[in-house]
Amino acid sequence: MQKVKIKVAKLLIFSLGLFLLTYPFTSSQAEEAYRIGAIFAVTGPAAWLGDPEKKAVELMVQRINRQGGLLGKRVKVVIYDTYGDPQAAVLKARELITRDRVMAILGPSRTPTSAAVMKALQLDREENRFQVPLVSCAAGRILTKPVKPWVFTTPQTNALAAERIVSYLSEKGIRRVGIIYVSNEFGEDGYESLKGSAAKHRITIVGVETYGGKDRDMTAQLTKLATKGPQAIINWSVGPTSVIVTRNFKELGLDKKGILLVMSHGQGNIKYVQLCGKAAEGVILPAGKILVAEDLPNADPQKRVLLSFKEAYESAYHEPVSHFAAHAYDALMLVVNAIKRGKVRPGDGKGLKEALEQYCRGFVGADGVFNYTPQDHNGLSVQDLVMLKVKKGRFILIH
Amino acid sequence: MVNLIQYLFAGLTMGVIYALTGVGFNLIYNATGVINFAQGEFVMVGAMLLYTFQEVLHIPSPIALVLVVIGGIIVGLVFEHTVVKPLMPMGVITVIIGTIGASVVLRGGAMLIWGKDALAVSPLLSERPIFLFGAALNTQVLVVMAITALAVLFLWYFFSHTIVGRAIQACAMNPLAALLAGIPMEEMMALSFLLSGSLSALAGGLIAPITLAEYDMGTMLALKGFCAAIIGGLGNNPGAFVGGLLLGVMEGLSAGYLSSGYKDALAFLVLILILLWRPEGLISRGRGERV
Numbered sequence: 001m002q003k004v005k006i007k008v009a010k011l012l013i014f015s016l017g018l019f020l021l022t023y024p025f026t027s028s029q030a031e032e033a034y035r036i037g038a039i040f041a042v043t044g045p046a047a048w049l050g051d052p053e054k055k056a057v058e059l060m061v062q063r064i065n066r067q068g069g070l071l072g073k074r075v076k077v078v079i080y081d082t083y084g085d086p087q088a089a090v091l092k093a094r095e096l097i098t099r100d101r102v103m104a105i106l107g108p109s110r111t112p113t114s115a116a117v118m119k120a121l122q123l124d125r126e127e128n129r130f131q132v133p134l135v136s137c138a139a140g141r142i143l144t145k146p147v148k149p150w151v152f153t154t155p156q157t158n159a160l161a162a163e164r165i166v167s168y169l170s171e172k173g174i175r176r177v178g179i180i181y182v183s184n185e186f187g188e189d190g191y192e193s194l195k196g197s198a199a200k201h202r203i204t205i206v207g208v209e210t211y212g213g214k215d216r217d218m219t220a221q222l223t224k225l226a227t228k229g230p231q232a233i234i235n236w237s238v239g240p241t242s243v244i245v246t247r248n249f250k251e252l253g254l255d256k257k258g259i260l261l262v263m264s265h266g267q268g269n270i271k272y273v274q275l276c277g278k279a280a281e282g283v284i285l286p287a288g289k290i291l292v293a294e295d296l297p298n299a300d301p302q303k304r305v306l307l308s309f310k311e312a313y314e315s316a317y318h319e320p321v322s323h324f325a326a327h328a329y330d331a332l333m334l335v336v337n338a339i340k341r342g343k344v345r346p347g348d349g350k351g352l353k354e355a356l357e358q359y360c361r362g363f364v365g366a367d368g369v370f371n372y373t374p375q376d377h378n379g380l381s382v383q384d385l386v387m388l389k390v391k392k393g394r395f396i397l398i399h
Numbered sequence: 400m401v402n403l404i405q406y407l408f409a410g411l412t413m414g415v416i417y418a419l420t421g422v423g424f425n426l427i428y429n430a431t432g433v434i435n436f437a438q439g440e441f442v443m444v445g446a447m448l449l450y451t452f453q454e455v456l457h458i459p460s461p462i463a464l465v466l467v468v469i470g471g472i473i474v475g476l477v478f479e480h481t482v483v484k485p486l487m488p489m490g491v492i493t494v495i496i497g498t499i500g501a502s503v504v505l506r507g508g509a510m511l512i513w514g515k516d517a518l519a520v521s522p523l524l525s526e527r528p529i530f531l532f533g534a535a536l537n538t539q540v541l542v543v544m545a546i547t548a549l550a551v552l553f554l555w556y557f558f559s560h561t562i563v564g565r566a567i568q569a570c571a572m573n574p575l576a577a578l579l580a581g582i583p584m585e586e587m588m589a590l591s592f593l594l595s596g597s598l599s600a601l602a603g604g605l606i607a608p609i610t611l612a613e614y615d616m617g618t619m620l621a622l623k624g625f626c627a628a629i630i631g632g633l634g635n636n637p638g639a640f641v642g643g644l645l646l647g648v649m650e651g652l653s654a655g656y657l658s659s660g661y662k663d664a665l666a667f668l669v670l671i672l673i674l675l676w677r678p679e680g681l682i683s684r685g686r687g688e689r690v
């Protein structure tokens with residue numbers, strides 16, 4: 001009996017010692033650090049989005065911690081891969097909240113994954129059991145229109161890009177446009193936005209054509225559009241199809257017939273120009289200012305922010321900075337800004353959400369100047385987009 | 400009128416691509432009775448290899464194409480040895496499922512090697528299209544068409560006028576009888592994969608300047624190529640050639656005159672109709688060997 005007691009006591013003392021040994025490290029760090037989660041499509045078909053996003057977040061968190069952290073505490077970021085898959089995104093988001101106890105989630109990269117997370121965690125309701133804001137890097141209208149209490153987004157929306165294009169064309173005296181778009185959510189959203197803007201600026205849409213995401217020849221659609229006599233053709237898609245449209249447009253010699261080719265902000269990526277080769281010359285498109293940071297006038301409020309981020313990113317990763325890196329940069333920096341100015345305590349997701357709505361007005365980010373309010377969780381405006389033209393294989397600022 | 404010709408050209412452009420892939424399906428089907436679902440990936444590997452040789456290593460195009468064909472031969476043979484041969488004793492269905500698995504492996508491997516972005520390959524002749532009857536035609540399409548026609552001619556001669564070609568066909572028609580007649584079955588099977596691999600890789604190299612090279616380009620190609628082969632009658636090479644062109648032209652015309660949104664639906668509707676009414680294919684004379 002005595003022996004057993006001693007054994008139990010020994011065991012107790014041993015485990016107490018073990019507990020004491022690990023306690024200061026685990027719990028104090030967990031309590032003291034600002035824990036932020038991120039889910040991006042780092043691998044899989046949307047890796048071209050998720051990869052730069054992850055890099056941007058890692059870079060900035062490193063920089064913040066090197067400069068003494070946030071309100072005297074470290075920022076700890078946990079990043080998971082969604083593979084671009086909605087189910088995986090939901091799973092990882094839950095893991096971030098329940099296991100990693102994060103106070104905010106950055107990402108996901110795409111609209112379908114973001115919408116899935118929003119639905120699964122009931123972030124579209126004011127009252128839900130998680131109380132963690134999601135700052136998504138996707139642009140879909142479903143995420144912000146109408147406003148969802150716990151969902152914020154950073155990219156310029158289709159509606160803004162469409163408005164930017166149409167107002168530019170209208171200023172140039174163009175009255176008749178043809179539209180060609182990829183028949184998926186992104187293309188359709190773009191088309192709807194263009195329709196709205198065109199009506200506003202009294203521009204006539206003379207023809208509309210579509211194509212599939214895997215199609216590799218659009219000459220038939222472009223030929224048909226050209227017969228309707230448009231002064232400009234606007235294409236709305238992402239990925240290789242936009243390259244094919246550009247090449248086919250040039251092959252058909254439509255530029256020589258005086259038609260202007262306009263791309264969506266989805267082509268704001270130098271890879272697009274490289275893939276098109278000479279065919280991209282003269283194409284115009286709206287884009288965030290990050291692509292032409294050096295060319296911006298000095299008075300532009302974003303110039304300093306953009307140059308500093310661009311330089312840090314490009315020297316760390318030896319690849320050109322992209323819009324996607326900018327989306328993730330903004331997601332993180334908006335959260336950091338809200339915590340700092342709202343004096344939000346670690347782990348207080350509800351406080352963070354309110355701070356995002358209150359203290360992010362006129363916040364100068366990489367995608368634009370944000371004005372988050374309880375009614376607007378995207379917070380960007382048409383002024384945050386510039387019009388670019390492809391000239392000699394690079395983007396130049398035209399407006 | 401110019402528009403009609405332009406729609407036809409658009410159709411021909413995609414049509415030759417479907418035709419080439421369709422012929423690749425036939426080669427393996429004729430020798431083994433297997434539908435190779437990794438056929439599209441063979442084409443993809445060809446496109447990627449041409450990108451590597453021509454754009455990265457800067458080897459002149461003709462030599463690069465020869466290297467692509469050699470690469471295709473290697474892929475075909477390795478595929479046959481690692482996937483088809485071990486599974487063949489378990490029946491054709493098992494092999495077909497095996498090819499689906501292999502296609503996923505090839506696609507994933509290509510993604511790791513060449514990345515997820517589309518890659519541009521410069522065309523053999525010139526970037527500028529030629530104008531026929533006022534309609535623009537990509538010069539690369541002419542190259543693809545000529546080489547496809549040559550390949551179909553060669554295959555027709557090979558299968559109907561050489562002893563090796565006829566031996567390959569015999570293996571598929573009646574394996575037991577072929578074996579009894581002293582035909583080395585395993586070598587014939589390897590040979591047919593070698594032919595299919597090299598032709599598909601060549602196809603990939605030829606179409607890459609038109610479609611860009613991308614790790615997941617194979618899925619769409621396989622689907623449409625399979626349609627082409629079905630329209631022409633599975634196993635019938637000139638049939639696949641015509642079937643591919645027909646499918647492409649149908650798509651081009653429906654994009655032009657109907658609605659671009661229905662283009663794919665129309666193609667598959669035709670496929671279903673053909674499978675219902677003429678499962679032996681449009682061009683087939685109704686050969687009765689295979690049941």
